[in-house]
Amino acid sequence: MKGFFLGWTRFVAVLLVLQIAFAGWGAVSVGEDRTMRFIVHVANGGMILFWLLLSLVFALIARPGWKAVLLTALSLFMVFAQGAFAHGFGSSGTLGGVGIALHAANGLGILAVQLVVARLAKRAADAKRAECAARIEVPA
Amino acid sequence: MNTALARALRVWLLLLLLLLVVQFALAGFGIGYGGGVGDGFRLHFLNGDVLLYGSAAAVVLALAARTGRRIVLLTALGTLLVALQHLMGLLSVPGTPWGQSLFLVHALNGLALIFLTLRTGHLVRDRLREAAAARAGSLH
Numbered sequence: 582m583k584g585f586f587l588g589w590t591r592f593v594a595v596l597l598v599l600q601i602a603f604a605g606w607g608a609v610s611v612g613e614d615r616t617m618r619f620i621v622h623v624a625n626g627g628m629i630l631f632w633l634l635l636s637l638v639f640a641l642i643a644r645p646g647w648k649a650v651l652l653t654a655l656s657l658f659m660v661f662a663q664g665a666f667a668h669g670f671g672s673s674g675t676l677g678g679v680g681i682a683l684h685a686a687n688g689l690g691i692l693a694v695q696l697v698v699a700r701l702a703k704r705a706a707d708a709k710r711a712e713c714a715a716r717i718e719v720p721a
Numbered sequence: 722m723n724t725a726l727a728r729a730l731r732v733w734l735l736l737l738l739l740l741l742v743v744q745f746a747l748a749g750f751g752i753g754y755g756g757g758v759g760d761g762f763r764l765h766f767l768n769g770d771v772l773l774y775g776s777a778a779a780v781v782l783a784l785a786a787r788t789g790r791r792i793v794l795l796t797a798l799g800t801l802l803v804a805l806q807h808l809m810g811l812l813s814v815p816g817t818p819w820g821q822s823l824f825l826v827h828a829l830n831g832l833a834l835i836f837l838t839l840r841t842g843h844l845v846r847d848r849l850r851e852a853a854a855a856r857a858g859s860l861h
Contacts, residue, residue, distance in 0.1 A: 598832065605828025608752055611816035674754065678761055681753030682746040689745055689835075 583709045586643035587702040593632050594699055597692045600625050604685075615672060626663065633657045640698075645705035649698050656694040659687055726786035727849055733782055734842040737775050737799075741835045744768050748831075757815060773807060776800040788848045795841045802834050 600622065607619035616623055633656060640653045663684055670680025747765040754761025779796040809827045813820040 598829070601832050602825045602829045605824040605826070606821045608748070608828075609758060609813055609815040609820045609824045611757065670753065672753075678750035678752075678754035681749035683749070684753075685749030686742065686746045689742060689832075692832075 582639075582643040583645055583702070583706040586639050586645055587699065587706045589632075589636060589639055590695060590699045590702050593629065593636055594692065594695050596625060596629055596632065597688075597695055600629060601688065601692070604688075626660075630657075630660050633660055643702075643705075645702045649701040649705070652694050652698045652701070656691050656698070659691045659694065662687055663691070722787050722789075722848065722852055723785065724849070724852060726782060727788050727845060727852075730779065730782040730786050730788065730792075731842060731845045731849065733775075733779055734838055734845060737772065737779060738835065738838045738842065740768060740772055740775065741831070741838060744772065745831065769803075769807060769810070773800075773803050776803045786845075788845055792841060792844055792848070795837065795844070799834060799837050799841065802830055802837065806830055806834075 603622040603625055604619070607622050610618040612618045633653070637650075637653050637657055640650045644650075666680050666684035666687060668680075670683075671677040744765065747768055748762070751758065751762035751765050776796065776799045780793065780800055783793045783796045806827060809823045809830070813823045813827070
């Protein structure tokens with residue numbers, strides 16, 4: 582399960598990198614409705630929210646350590662905040678700009694937190710593997 | 722290795738890292754301010770110019786600090802990637818698959834620059850630590 586959690590965390594990290602790419606894609610699209618211009622970004626974002634919810638469940642089952650669990654919960658909270666930053670500050674003007682600026686910075690933060698979780702998950706998976714190897718080792 | 726210049730390079734790279742993260746926030750500001758690439762992006766463009774000259778200065782610092790070939794090459798790569806960012810911004814045509822693909826890469830390239838700058842900074846830090854350890858060793 583620890584190995585699965587590591588793989589899952591890496592999968593989410595890849596989606597988070599893709600999310601930044603999709604934001605770039607939407608930035609130079611044209612149209613009136615912002616949600617439609619950023620539709621790929623919005624769709625992937627919705628999925629990331631769901632995957633991170635599952636991540637929290639997997640973290641609780643896999644037990645990679647309390648730090649990894651708390652950081653997964655933190656990134657889930659930060660993804661919720663992404664929605665608030667994107668829609669809570671209006672859609673134009675300085676205030677709207679500040680909202681999306683916070684959205685972008687917070688997005689980088691989510692990726693950073695998930696990369697730390699991936700590192701912790703790697704450590705936990707390696708420790709587990711070493712433990713299993715030690716158990717089946719034949720004493721000389 | 723010149724310790725003072727290597728320290729300056731370390732600080733300089735941290736500054737560039739900060740500006741790169743700010744650059745993401747400023748791109749977000751531009752989107753939230755006006756919708757497309759327009760008035761709101763003035764700060765993003767300004768910071769982009771600062772980053773171009775700043776990363777070129779990092780190459781000079783790396784050469785002067787004599788921290789080794791690898792660090793010089795990585796700072797040069799950083800400058801090349803920043804120049805590519807400018808080029809992609811100039812070549813993009815909004816509202817076309819071509820322009821949108823370019824900006825997808827533009828966003829990913831920006832993210833890659835963050836990791837590159839982080840990594841180069843760590844290499845400089847390690848070199849400084851090695852030098853400090855060697856100095857402490859020669860005293861005994």
